[in-house]
Amino acid sequence: MHFRLCLLTTIIFGTFASTTAGPLHAQCKVEWFFGIPCNDVFIALVTQIKQWTTADNCAHGGEKCLYKLESADVHFIKAKHTTPVKKYVDDLTFRLLPYPANTNCHVIALSVSEAWYAILDYGTNYCNLFNLVEGSGLNQSPGYKEVTNDFICTQHSTANCTIY
Numbered sequence: 277m278h279f280r281l282c283l284l285t286t287i288i289f290g291t292f293a294s295t296t297a298g299p300l301h302a303q304c305k306v307e308w309f310f311g312i313p314c315n316d317v318f319i320a321l322v323t324q325i326k327q328w329t330t331a332d333n334c335a336h337g338g339e340k341c342l343y344k345l346e347s348a349d350v351h352f353i354k355a356k357h358t359t360p361v362k363k364y365v366d367d368l369t370f371r372l373l374p375y376p377a378n379t380n381c382h383v384i385a386l387s388v389s390e391a392w393y394a395i396l397d398y399g400t401n402y403c404n405l406f407n408l409v410e411g412s413g414l415n416q417s418p419g420y421k422e423v424t425n426d427f428i429c430t431q432h433s434t435a436n437c438t439i440y
């Protein structure tokens with residue numbers, strides 16, 4: 277009886293806390309829809325990650341550098357991003373699904389800060405993901421649509437990806 281009440285309280289409080297303040301840990305989940313095949317999306321993302329591997333591209337600020345490809349196939353891409361100044365490491369994954377047909381691609385992307393104490397990130401986790409989509413021009417592809425919000429993506433609505 278007590279246990280169940282306690283569990284219920286935990287669930288209610290946990291839900292309340294996470295819906296009022298966004299994720300309890302700095303992270304971002306975003307979904308994209310592209311009207312092009314997943315193979316094209318896969319090549320665009322991997323090419324962009326490789327172009328932004330060295331620190332050179334951040335010589336004048338910004339975060340469009342220090343990406344590292346960990347593994348990649350047409351269904352799943354894994355990478356890391358390190359912030360150039362503070363050296364915070366974020367883990368990135370992209371799941372690519374041919375949906376609703378092979379001519380389209382639905383991508384579920386996630387960026388999670390490794391630092392367990394990071395609650396606010398000023399939109400860094402969102403920009404880690406979006407910068408690759410913008411840099412590769414994927415946001416100009418036919419049928420492009422983005423779905424996310426502040427509850428699943430830390431500080432998404434106030435993110436300025438020019439800086440982060």
Ligand SMILES: *[C@@H]1O[C@H](CO)[C@@H](O)[C@H](O)[C@H]1NC(C)=O
Pocket residue numbers: 436437438439
């Ligand atoms: C984002 O930051 C840049 C550089 O500081 C600034 O020029 C731009 O106006 C900002 N954009 C928004 C939407 O605040």
